[in-house]
Amino acid sequence: MIDLARDHHDTPLDPASSDAVAAAGLRLHRVEDADLAQTSAWLEAEARGFLDSERNDAQRRAHFDSNAYYRKLGVYDDEAPHPETPVATFASWVAQLTVPGDVALPACAISSVTVAPTHRRRGLLRELMTGELRAAAAVGIPVAALTVTESSIYGRFGFGPAAHAASWTINARRAGWAGPETPGRIDFVSRERGREVVESLHERIRRFSPGEIDMPGGHWDRFFGTRPDAENAEKTRVLQYRSAAGEVDGLVLYRVTVNEHDYADSSLEVSSLLAATDAAYAGLWRFLLSMDLVGTVRAHELSVDEPLWWMIADRRAARIEVRDHHYVRILDVPAALQARRYEASGSLLLHVADPLGFAEGRWLLTVDADGRGHVAACTGDAPTDAVAVRLGVAELSAAYLGGVSLATLARAGRVESSDADAAARVLSTLTPPRLSFWY
Numbered sequence: 296m297i298d299l300a301r302d303h304h305d306t307p308l309d310p311a312s313s314d315a316v317a318a319a320g321l322r323l324h325r326v327e328d329a330d331l332a333q334t335s336a337w338l339e340a341e342a343r344g345f346l347d348s349e350r351n352d353a354q355r356r357a358h359f360d361s362n363a364y365y366r367k368l369g370v371y372d373d374e375a376p377h378p379e380t381p382v383a384t385f386a387s388w389v390a391q392l393t394v395p396g397d398v399a400l401p402a403c404a405i406s407s408v409t410v411a412p413t414h415r416r417r418g419l420l421r422e423l424m425t426g427e428l429r430a431a432a433a434v435g436i437p438v439a440a441l442t443v444t445e446s447s448i449y450g451r452f453g454f455g456p457a458a459h460a461a462s463w464t465i466n467a468r469r470a471g472w473a474g475p476e477t478p479g480r481i482d483f484v485s486r487e488r489g490r491e492v493v494e495s496l497h498e499r500i501r502r503f504s505p506g507e508i509d510m511p512g513g514h515w516d517r518f519f520g521t522r523p524d525a526e527n528a529e530k531t532r533v534l535q536y537r538s539a540a541g542e543v544d545g546l547v548l549y550r551v552t553v554n555e556h557d558y559a560d561s562s563l564e565v566s567s568l569l570a571a572t573d574a575a576y577a578g579l580w581r582f583l584l585s586m587d588l589v590g591t592v593r594a595h596e597l598s599v600d601e602p603l604w605w606m607i608a609d610r611r612a613a614r615i616e617v618r619d620h621h622y623v624r625i626l627d628v629p630a631a632l633q634a635r636r637y638e639a640s641g642s643l644l645l646h647v648a649d650p651l652g653f654a655e656g657r658w659l660l661t662v663d664a665d666g667r668g669h670v671a672a673c674t675g676d677a678p679t680d681a682v683a684v685r686l687g688v689a690e691l692s693a694a695y696l697g698g699v700s701l702a703t704l705a706r707a708g709r710v711e712s713s714d715a716d717a718a719a720r721v722l723s724t725l726t727p728p729r730l731s732f733w734y
């Protein structure tokens with residue numbers, strides 16, 4: 296796995312993309328991770344692209360120290376007044392994506408996608424994305440994944456919204472508690488102490504949570520405010536849940552915004568809630584919903600199927616907004632479909648359309664009684680009992696983790712099938728996928 300990450304990081308630039316960028320009078324270049332001036336200029340362009348302010352020395356240094364694992368591409372305009380600052384940025388690395396069956400699959404995680412407003416809509420994103428997908432596929436990475444600022448950008452490149460996220464706004468006074476009593480204890484811990492235990496706790500959780508990836512380097516320090524460039528870190532509070540056996544099974548990071556006009560109606564924003572057991576989950580939520588002076592509790596990037604819904608006494612105390620969140624793009628159909636496990640046996644003849652070519656073809660997916668899938672390119676006649684499904688790669692990718700049913704996609708006119716319900720049974724999962732953060 297380490298080799299795949301290194302291969303991907305160091306793989307040469309895609310020649311077709313480099314040529315197309317050069318034909319436009321620009322230059323595609325991979326940023327040298329050991330060159331602080333280069334990484335700082337790249338960071339500046341990325342921050343500007345996301346409407347952020349100029350970076351300071353602490354931020355440049357922290358980025359340099361913690362982001363060497365990023366494969367960072369920049370497009371440079373040598374005619375610009377500051378030619379060292381790229382006009383487009385793109386980063387990727389090999390993450391471990393949990394797929395149904397609690398299997399980890401290498402995924403090309405993509406981030407930092409920006410094109411300067413001065414150079415937009417000239418096809419730079421298209422060149423960067425198509426070139427980097429080709430590079431990822433060439434080193435053997437079976438899927439790509441990203442989170443998005445806008446949902447309208449990535450469907451054209453074959454990405455489908457595979458895991459949705461729910462934002463909750465809870466009237467804490469009204470919610471009440473109808474969930475279980477929990478035997479553990481809850482204590483405040485310092486940010487540094489929380490940071491020490493969070494990695495192992497997250498690893499316990501994400502391996503059994505389809506849709507999650509391993510936390511990218513430097514993210515925890517950003518969340519806990521334990522890196523030198525952290526801003527307002529002192530506002531973050533950390534609680535831990537310790538089981539009766541003494542194990543730290545849960546952590547929550549939150550910030551409070553005081554209501555100056557009515558102190559007793561202040562707002563608490565959950566930055567991250569990690570629970571490795573049901574007891575830790577119930578214990579931490581109950582604690583958050585019963586804090587003095589807190590009238591509103593907000594949390595984002597929750598699952599669309601939170602047990603919390605069944606734990607509050609008054610469901611109308613919660614407003615829930617669902618959004619598309621984790622996008623997945625299948626690059627290698629056999630590798631992706633064989634990696635996950637299935638709840639139902641059956642055979643599907645998948646006719647996949649992929650304008651970029653990676654997933655294009657007729658694929659026969661056969662799922663055994665033990666839930667393992669076997670995939671073969673189907674050139675001749677398919678078995679008569681195979682359910683035919685005709686769909687695009689974005690739809691297959693959206694359904695891959697079980698985040699949407701093929702039957703729903705068929706009803707939406709996005710999939711054609713000889714028996715959409717039977718096809719849906721094969722790909723469906725018991726719990727919806729989830730990703731608990733942005734990257």
Ligand SMILES: CC(C)(COP(=O)(O)OP(=O)(O)OC[C@H]1O[C@@H](n2cnc3c(N)ncnc32)[C@H](O)[C@@H]1OP(=O)(O)O)[C@@H](O)C(=O)NCCC(=O)NCCS
Nearest residue numbers: 344408409410415416417418419420421442443444447448
């Ligand atoms: C989104 C962004 C990277 C697009 O870059 P770009 O170089 O202008 O995109 P391209 O010219 O390569 O466009 C490729 C295609 O995507 C479409 N497209 C580009 N940006 C789009 C957007 N924001 N919404 C919808 N479609 C978009 C283009 O119309 C074009 O469509 P086509 O396939 O029909 O030709 C750029 O606008 C940007 O930096 N936005 C701000 C930062 C951001 O939100 N980044 C995305 C992070 S997830």
